[in-house]
Amino acid sequence: MRDSVKPGREKKRGSHVKLSDVAKRVGVSPITISRALRNPEIVSEELREVILRTVDEMGYIPNLAARALAGRHSGIVGVITPSLHHPCFTGVMMGIEERLRATDLRVQYANTLNDADQEISQFKSFLAQKPAGIILVNAEYYDGLAMLMDAAAFPVAHVADLSQPPETLLVGMSHHVAATAATRFLLSKGYKRIGFIGGISDIRSRRSRAGHEEAMRQAGLGNPSLMHGVDGSTSIGLGRRLFTELLERMPDLDAILAQNDDLALGALIECNERGIKVPDDFGICGFNDLEFAQFTSPSLTTVHVPRHDLGRRAADMLLRAIREEPPEEQRVDLGFSIIERGSTRSMPKQ
Missing domain, CATH: 3.40.50.2300 (Response regulator)
Structure with missing residues (x-):
């Protein structure tokens, strides 16, 4: 009995769907498909919709390892944070993902639990993956990371207190x-x-x-x-x-x-x-x-x-650096505000 296959999802026997298969179906070159997936804004909206629909129908999955070997990076953005488990990070994470969602970049997270050795270890792990870039969220031990960042062939953005060392690609508050x-x-x-x-x-x-x-x-x-x-x-x-x-x-x-x-x-x-x-x-x-x-x-x-904006602005800074576009600002102070609610009041004068 032949396996049933949904229309538009023909089986590829002996190999997975390749970029060239998608290009042949769409009627464009493989490089056009690659560029459209990496930077969707460079092709027309009509062609972009056709490419994305075909990618979905054929079940094409980009080979990140091959991409890293063939190109400058793997398409991965590493996010290193001391507290994945804390709700404070959720807003930052949502901001990062909102900014990067429409791109061909994919986010991977690493949790250090405020451990200096883990900050260095996780950074080295991302180095091995040839990432597009890294976002350091509330890193603590910049002395240990300095040499790794200097040697990295990719940009590093920071969500940090403004008293911390990074002079570029930093978003934060005091x-x-x-x-x-x-x-x-x-x-x-x-x-x-x-x-x-x-x-x-x-x-x-x-x-x-x-x-x-x-x-x-x-x-x-x-x-x-x-x-x-x-x-x-x-x-x-x-x-x-x-x-x-x-x-x-x-x-x-x-x-x-x-x-x-x-x-x-x-x-x-x-x-x-x-x-x-x-x-x-x-x-x-x-x-x-x-x-x-x-x-x-x-x-x-x-x-x-403004946790969401911290993440979004850091991701935007990193994306500009990956694309070799000039940043709007190198260091951004997003500030804070005091929200007065019911747990305080004006005390009677004594």
Whole structure:
């Protein structure tokens, strides 16, 4: 019995569908097909639709290894990040994929969990694949990566704190400036004993902590006992723990700035357990403006970080570099905004 094959999907016996097979069906040269798949915008919309439809009908799958041997790169964009598991990265990832979706480039992710050796190892793994480029998201150990980046035959774009080394193809914000502004916002509401809870293992948390300390010191309210952090990943549970420990040390605390919304939510849950009324008796400000922040009770005041735009702009920078087009900007500060919600209020003047 002959195998049934859908119309337009003739079987190729003995080999997979080749680029030349697609070109023959469309009636153009293989190089035209290759260029159209790599850069769809260079062919007319009508021809592009015919090519894409034929590729789909015939089940053609580009041979990335062969492409790497024959051309400058494999068509892969490597994305190296310390936290694939954290919701903060989701927005960045969506921005990257939105920008690259209409191209012939494909994204591969690598997770380092803030490990210096893994940052170097993952970068070397992508080197072996002859990628079109790499996006480093919140890399920590640039000293170890410097020689690899200098030797790479492809561009590297960065999503990073603006205090970090890259001078080109960098998109980011200043966590120090953002935390300073958030602390000053809390001070403007009448809070005076403002604590900070967060991690201490990455540069963003350290910059945020320093920004908080600076704002409190300039207000004449600096106190090292207001700071509490641990080395490791943050979570809602850790937020409860850090807030509890800080409150035991500073029982007259009247507000906190949390390094991220996870920790802020943990503090809010602990306040509810203890009967501490938020915002009547206590103020909480988070960081990142994750989706759940607007749906907690009360909703969380937080620092909005444009995570989607960070990813999209970094991918656009990289794409321009891959195509050898001049960048619109070499370093982009996307900034932040403070979103005031229900977890803070103006305190009565004492």
